[in-house]
Amino acid sequence: EAGVTQSPTHLIKTRGQQATLRCSPISGHTSVYWYQQALGLGLQFLLWYDEGEERNRGNFPPRFSGRQFPNYSSELNVNALELEDSALYLCASNPRGPNEQFFGPGTRLTVL
Amino acid sequence: QKEVEQDPGPLSVPEGAIVSLNCTYSNSAFQYFMWYRQYSRKGPELLMYTYSSGNKEDGRFTAQVDKSSKYISLFIRDSQPSDSATYLCASVNSGNTPLVFGKGTRLSVIA
Numbered sequence: 001e002a003g004v005t006q007s008p009t010h011l012i013k014t015r016g017q018q019a020t021l022r023c024s025p026i027s028g029h030t031s032v033y034w035y036q037q038a039l040g041l042g043l044q045f046l047l048w049y050d051e052g053e054e055r056n057r058g059n060f061p062p063r064f065s066g067r068q069f070p071n072y073s074s075e076l077n078v079n080a081l082e083l084e085d086s087a088l089y090l091c092a093s094n095p096r097g098p099n100e101q102f103f104g105p106g107t108r109l110t111v112l
Numbered sequence: 113q114k115e116v117e118q119d120p121g122p123l124s125v126p127e128g129a130i131v132s133l134n135c136t137y138s139n140s141a142f143q144y145f146m147w148y149r150q151y152s153r154k155g156p157e158l159l160m161y162t163y164s165s166g167n168k169e170d171g172r173f174t175a176q177v178d179k180s181s182k183y184i185s186l187f188i189r190d191s192q193p194s195d196s197a198t199y200l201c202a203s204v205n206s207g208n209t210p211l212v213f214g215k216g217t218r219l220s221v222i223a
Contacts, residue, residue, distance in 0.1 A: 045210035101211060
């Protein structure tokens with residue numbers, strides 16, 4: 001069974017640009033979560049999508065947004081990039097009900 | 113106070129040692145508790161998943177939850193160099209909600 005996949009692996013942008021990160025959940029999983037893992041800060045919850053709807057968002061500004069497609073894959077968009085947005089962005093999925101979230105390998109975003 | 117607290121280490125032990133990793137949490141509503149292992153530059157991998165208080169064993173790994181003291185532990189027996197990684201504890205109160213993570217403890221097992 002294929003795990004959660006994310007693309008691209010690495011992304012380098014400059015301040016003020018926009019970044020788009022993509023995630024494909026495990027087949028049969030309907031919920032997708034996005035987390036930011038910045039150095040020294042641990043994993044911080046960003047966004048949760050289920051059945052195409054945004055269910056919850058963490059304490060991040062509105063320039064962090066996303067969506068979930070009918071096939072349950074998801075996209076995270078970060079507008080007006082700032083230096084402190086440099087981090088590993090992780091996507092996780094789980095089937096409806098259980099709490100076991102399975103993570104992808106992440107996208108490392110570097111903002112110069 | 114952060115909802116889940118975890119000593120970041122680093123923790124260095126000789127091969128074969130018993131490792132004890134710990135977290136505390138503040139939210140009494142938390143019911144599900146997980147341990148993830150994260151190798152350098154990789155995504156977290158789910159190791160153990162427990163519901164409410166008690167112990168759960170899987171091979172060399174034992175997860176323990178004490179809800180009365182809001183304490184979560186992971187024990188690794190006969191530790192191996194391949195266990196060298198960052199270990200993250202996480203908690204959540206109900207199904208399909210975001211996990212709350214500790215900051216992770218970096219473990220090195222020296223051969």
